[in-house]
Amino acid sequence: MADETLLSARGLSLSFGAIPALVGVDADLWPGEVLAVVGESGSGKTTLLNVLSGRMAPHSGVTWYRDPEGVLHDVHAMPMPALRALHRSDWGFVHQNPRDSLRMGVTAGGNVGERLMAQGMRHYGRIRAEAIDWLRQVEIDADRVDHLPRTFSGGMLQRLQIARTLVTHPRLVFMDEPTGGLDVSVQARLLDLIRGLVARLDIAVVLVTHDLAVARLLAHRIMVMQRGVVVETGLTDQVLDDPQHPYTQLLVSSVLQA
Amino acid sequence: MKGYNFAYLDEQTKRMIRRALLKAVAIPGHQVPFGSREMPLPYGWGTGGIQVTAAVLGEADVLKVIDQGADDTTNAVSIRRFFGRTAGVATTTHTTEATVIQTRHRIPEVALREDQIIVYQVPQPEPLSKLEPSRAETRRMHGLAEYGAMHVKLYEDITRFGHVAISYDYPVMVNGRYLMAPSPIPAFDNPKMHMMPALQLFGAGREQRIYAVPPWTAVRSLDFEDHPFRTTRAPHACGLCGAADSYLDEVVTDDRGGRLFVCSDTDFCEGRRAAGHLGSEAGAETGTDMAAE
Numbered sequence A: 001m002a003d004e005t006l007l008s009a010r011g012l013s014l015s016f017g018a019i020p021a022l023v024g025v026d027a028d029l030w031p032g033e034v035l036a037v038v039g040e041s042g043s044g045k046t047t048l049l050n051v052l053s054g055r056m057a058p059h060s061g062v063t064w065y066r067d068p069e070g071v072l073h074d075v076h077a078m079p080m081p082a083l084r085a086l087h088r089s090d091w092g093f094v095h096q097n098p099r100d101s102l103r104m105g106v107t108a109g110g111n112v113g114e115r116l117m118a119q120g121m122r123h124y125g126r127i128r129a130e131a132i133d134w135l136r137q138v139e140i141d142a143d144r145v146d147h148l149p150r151t152f153s154g155g156m157l158q159r160l161q162i163a164r165t166l167v168t169h170p171r172l173v174f175m176d177e178p179t180g181g182l183d184v185s186v187q188a189r190l191l192d193l194i195r196g197l198v199a200r201l202d203i204a205v206v207l208v209t210h211d212l213a214v215a216r217l218l219a220h221r222i223m224v225m226q227r228g229v230v231v232e233t234g235l236t237d238q239v240l241d242d243p244q245h246p247y248t249q250l251l252v253s254s255v256l257q258a
Numbered sequence B: 001m002k003g004y005n006f007a008y009l010d011e012q013t014k015r016m017i018r019r020a021l022l023k024a025v026a027i028p029g030h031q032v033p034f035g036s037r038e039m040p041l042p043y044g045w046g047t048g049g050i051q052v053t054a055a056v057l058g059e060a061d062v063l064k065v066i067d068q069g070a071d072d073t074t075n076a077v078s079i080r081r082f083f084g085r086t087a088g089v090a091t092t093t094h095t096t097e098a099t100v101i102q103t104r105h106r107i108p109e110v111a112l113r114e115d116q117i118i119v120y121q122v123p124q125p126e127p128l129s130k131l132e133p134s135r136a137e138t139r140r141m142h143g144l145a146e147y148g149a150m151h152v153k154l155y156e157d158i159t160r161f162g163h164v165a166i167s168y169d170y171p172v173m174v175n176g177r178y179l180m181a182p183s184p185i186p187a188f189d190n191p192k193m194h195m196m197p198a199l200q201l202f203g204a205g206r207e208q209r210i211y212a213v214p215p216w217t218a219v220r221s222l223d224f225e226d227h228p229f230r231t232t233r234a235p236h237a238c239g240l241c242g243a244a245d246s247y248l249d250e251v252v253t254d255d256r257g258g259r260l261f262v263c264s265d266t267d268f269c270e271g272r273r274a275a276g277h278l279g280s281e282a283g284a285e286t287g288t289d290m291a292a293e
């Protein structure tokens, strides 16, 4: 594993029956870097995210995570308690559908405070103050802190999920189509917000998207997947402005035509 | 006793329950599965506690049975009689004389001792059941001590009501490790579980779980630093014995709306009256059967 990488994968393979979802995938992520994984539907993006984050085990290959003390952890050989602890603190996961992550029967403040409480914070006033601060950071009015998420719009729900994830200051966040399913104007605002937060907090992100415009806006580097294979990888602007692989060229040109 | 084994259950069943109890004592607050048996007792009481009592009872034991603090309810009387008949053990209503106390919904007011065992009847052993319906998931949460969700529930209560709105079965952390349901005792009784000299055993028959708190074990009610756990009781003295620190029941004394606050622990109340303590209503005919046995 190259020095200083936060996350490093080599030779990840995983099939669902006869379908090869991942075929010998290598990936590296540096601290504070946003890496976009792009490709058409079914190309293996979500599967890669699930494997890199330890939510799924590959059939072969290895993923290393370097913790804040510089110790390397084999993500797929980690004991479950350690992996779950990582997901509660150092890591975060932003789902496409915020309802998959939020507790819909719990107030916005309780949702944002949950990770703090899971880490052992036991001061109601401080938890609430942190929650209010995070609602502000994701541009939700502080007076919504006691409201239930079911009164929130789709864009607000996604911003609430982001606040709930970032409240523990994770170093690494996995995002699966975080702007998918939202209106275009709502998407633009959310993308701006994510870009600002990620830069300010110096968070590394693995971002899955089928939308090259999203990758262009947020990502430093890009990985292009086709049928489980990484066909091209490089700096975002380079790959999108001067695609080398025919499949990337096709993706880029179909966006231009759209 | 003819036709019955000692304390009704057969020896093999008692051994199985004792094995579960030993495991439970070894891992304070951890729920241990056991093969619950049918007991010939009134429906509605639940049989988990009774099976535990049957498994720990010896010939020399003195048994006390209370229901909501009272020795004289139909259920308490019939269970006391049941073990009197099937085990031939002595029974008592006096907490200080008992070696085994089988209880539903209360802990006696008098501090228990090292030579006593208290057995709680438990309807729902899983403290996370209202937050997480899946048994597999709650097992995992206990295994990994992931109790954040329980604190979210407390957070929500404080947000909505200004305080934690749990008055019975208030969740506790045992020995700093396992989250435990103390059974539907009032939160008022929770502090008595902390560092109790007596062995505390819990039996849930329908849910087939046994758990335990060994003597001198830390039992902490969940709370927040700035909203510490507090017990509440009706702001009255017992009308019969004048106690100002016991848990009170409100009883209707006549059909004209007359009311009276009295100790829910009947033995405690009688003991105080026998020692000469008198409440404001002492001597008045209360209409409830509070006379000493």
Ligand SMILES: Nc1ncnc2c1ncn2[C@@H]1O[C@H](COP(=O)(O)OP(=O)(O)OP(=O)(O)O)[C@@H](O)[C@H]1O
Pocket: A016, A019, A020, A021, A039, A040, A041, A042, A043, A044, A045, A046, A047, A048, A210
């Ligand atoms: N649990 C599963 N069981 C069987 N096949 C699966 C499973 N998950 C994914 N697949 C298959 O693996 C391939 C990759 O799926 P994946 O979800 O990773 O794609 P994706 O790039 O995220 O697609 P999309 O853009 O539609 O979300 C697809 O052919 C998919 O049908």
Ligand SMILES: [Mg+2]
Pocket: A045, A046, A047
């Ligand atoms: Mg996907």
Ligand SMILES: [Zn+2]
Pocket: B238, B239, B240, B241, B242, B243, B246, B262, B263, B268, B269, B270, B272
């Ligand atoms: Zn009294």
